[in-house]
Amino acid sequence: MNLRAPLGRVLGLGTAKDGTSHWWGQRVSAIALLLLGLWFVISLTTMSDFGHAEVVAAIERPVNGILLLLLTVTMAYHSYLGIQVVIEDYVHAPGVKVLALILSRFTHVVLVTAAVFAILKIGLST
Amino acid sequence: MSKSDRPLSPHLSIYRWPITMTLSILHRATGVAMSLGFVVLVAWLFDAASGEESYATFVEAMGSTIGGLMLIGWSFAFFFHLSNGVRHLFWDTGRGFEKQQANASAWFVLVAATVLTAGFWMMLP
Numbered sequence: 001m002n003l004r005a006p007l008g009r010v011l012g013l014g015t016a017k018d019g020t021s022h023w024w025g026q027r028v029s030a031i032a033l034l035l036l037g038l039w040f041v042i043s044l045t046t047m048s049d050f051g052h053a054e055v056v057a058a059i060e061r062p063v064n065g066i067l068l069l070l071l072t073v074t075m076a077y078h079s080y081l082g083i084q085v086v087i088e089d090y091v092h093a094p095g096v097k098v099l100a101l102i103l104s105r106f107t108h109v110v111l112v113t114a115a116v117f118a119i120l121k122i123g124l125s126t
Numbered sequence: 127m128s129k130s131d132r133p134l135s136p137h138l139s140i141y142r143w144p145i146t147m148t149l150s151i152l153h154r155a156t157g158v159a160m161s162l163g164f165v166v167l168v169a170w171l172f173d174a175a176s177g178e179e180s181y182a183t184f185v186e187a188m189g190s191t192i193g194g195l196m197l198i199g200w201s202f203a204f205f206f207h208l209s210n211g212v213r214h215l216f217w218d219t220g221r222g223f224e225k226q227q228a229n230a231s232a233w234f235v236l237v238a239a240t241v242l243t244a245g246f247w248m249m250l251p
Binding site: 027030031033034037038041044045047048049050052055056059068072075076079082083086111112114115117118119121122 | 154157158160161164165167168171172174175176177178181182185201204208211212214215218246249250251
């Protein structure tokens with residue numbers, strides 16, 4: 001006899017209420033970051049130098065701007081998922097845990113917004 | 127409670143720390159380190175967008191000895207987390223869990239991360 005409600009079985013979310021979405025999101029963003037991260041470090045090695053003019057010129061190129069947007073957004077997402085697990089593992093007081101999770105989410109959203117703003121500002125300035 | 131003479135397991139005093147445990151905690155440590163490094167990446171982009179003066183301040187901070195050491199640390203964290211991340215994705219397919227395989231892949235990741243970090247800094251302008 002199965003005691004689970006049909007709705008619960010269909011949703012397949014289990015006791016943690018989010019099923020495999022955290023795990024899956026982490027893996028998919030990891031694969032994306034593997035490609036975007038390698039592109040980023042290879043791009044850094046092809047820079048002639050890291051002066052202001054050179055860096056702005058590099059970010060101004062649409063391909064670089066788009067890939068930087070993808071990199072920073074995916075990185076913020078992957079970082080949020082990772083820090084969430086670290087907080088859940090080490091912070092046990094319920095109130096402090098929820099506060100830390102909210103603070104982490106706010107921080108990540110602020111950081112990624114600043115990154116997107118900066119990349120678009122440079123990319124759209126000409 | 128009566129004390130028994132039966133041995134405790136694991137035998138903590140004669141326990142050899144396996145390399146796989148080092149990599150496990152390093153994966154988390156490098157991940158957290160890069161979350162902090164993400165702040166610096168965003169600062170780099172933001173200062174570049176804000177103009178030459180802010181960018182000069184950023185370059186000065188990162189050009190210091192401490193800044194340089196942090197950049198080297200973050201680059202190692204990046205290559206380590208990337209290499210070990212591939213190891214984890216490989217594990218997700220259900221392969222590579224035998225003791226010898228896990229130990230071998232652990233050393234491979236350590237060597238790969240070190241070589242990639244060194245190569246990266248040699249190729250930088």
